[in-house]
Amino acid sequence: MQNYFVAKLRHVGSLTNDDTASIGALCEQTRRVQARRDIKSSDDEGRHLPLILDGWACRYSSLPNGKYQMITLYLPGDLCEPFGALPRCADYPVAALTPVTYTPVRVDLIRTAAEQSPRIYSALWWDLMFASAIEREHIVSLGRRSAAERLGHLFCELQLRLQLIALADERGFEMPLTQSDLADLLGLTPVHVNRSLQDLRRSGLISLRNRRLEIHRLAELRDLSFFDPSYLPIDNAPSP
Amino acid sequence: MQNYFVAKLRHVGSLTNDDTASIGALCEQTRRVQARRDIKSSDDEGRHLPLILDGWACRYSSLPNGKYQMITLYLPGDLCEPFGALPRCADYPVAALTPVTYTPVRVDLIRTAAEQSPRIYSALWWDLMFASAIEREHIVSLGRRSAAERLGHLFCELQLRLQLIALADERGFEMPLTQSDLADLLGLTPVHVNRSLQDLRRSGLISLRNRRLEIHRLAELRDLSFFDPSYLPIDNAPSP
DNA sequence: CGGTTGCTTGAGATCCATCAATAGGAGTGG
């Protein structure tokens, strides 16, 4: 399997062959979890950072009244913790949404790699700011976008993130989330996600069948949901 | 004026006198902006990170349809960008909510300080995870908490953050935000903030007059808004 | 004073949640 983490980091600047080799060396050990299971890092007290090699995962929070909110969505190649994470920092749990393979990255090794190559150092910081920008835009969605706008914005964002690792093109991508997952992520109920998806379908912007999302008119979808790719720190954001 | 940044970082572990001195040296230059003005870093292309010395500020996003969402609230002692921020990363603007004094911290100097002291290195990473935890809990609030719960949660969080820098005690603190600011932050309208505040007042949990918030029963307010201080990576979270 | 800003209140509309029921597909076991 190709290394999606390296594929993503290539979009920052130039990594040498040595750089990609030393990043690849961080990913030797692989673990697998089934869908709907937690990816625990409680056993190693934060000395390892989960890096998603394949599959989709999320970070989530459960409130005492039973409500559930997904905080971030992790795609193949995503590092689930900041690379300088400290041990014993309380944190929200991470769960697999599909079957997931991941690698536990040792904090000390990734730090050494960053210190030995300024290109790796920059790439890791870029990745962190990339993840941070996604979380911030999530706040904007939850605060000020309607249900259909949230869905549209999410689909535009996923299209861009997946295109970075060649898992999407302008026309669509595999989208394994259920309507209930979408509701958990976007702060809605599954029923309302269903009706809002129908609105998007009726207006001819997308199709969603058999876990595949087709985007028929990307530019219009972006306008509808106020998606401006410049919030993501990519130099050459692929345009429609 | 005391250095609130140092005051906050003291809660992580132990900083030596040399450490606090070299952090203090990062803050020599001070700038002032009036309330409601942007704190621009566009002039220096991201080579400087604004560090709030006094006053309250925010990061915000404006949508093309006129909607406005505050993303993060910055209090005295808060660093507005990750300390390893890269130049030319697109970012949301930061604005002063009250008159603000801040210092532009040079990226290269803060990096040097972190490399020369492992305690400073840890403290800066801790500060970053602290800020990140606040943003994540904001997502939970916007996604799954009601208007009164969002207000209650915000007040509990502010009480804790301000207590770290001795600007709050268990009974309350100075709270310069208008109801309109609260609406922009919490994804509500000013009218609804007003009515929800009245609910909180009627139930005897808080008073809010003349820019001062009194918390009458902190434990109850925390229960009401599902505030669990453990989301913030503080060892000894001051308890009510 | 008159203007501005922030707070408050009322009435009506809208978006979304809740509750409930049905239907289809995938897997499972007899």
Place this chain on the structure above:
DNA sequence: CCACTCCTATTGATGGATCTCAAGCAACCG
């Protein structure tokens, strides 16, 4: 192959939380 179950998607009816529009009031300030 059929009966069964579980999960996901779908639809309808109703209610509630929040928004929108509009107006009035108090405090402050040049």
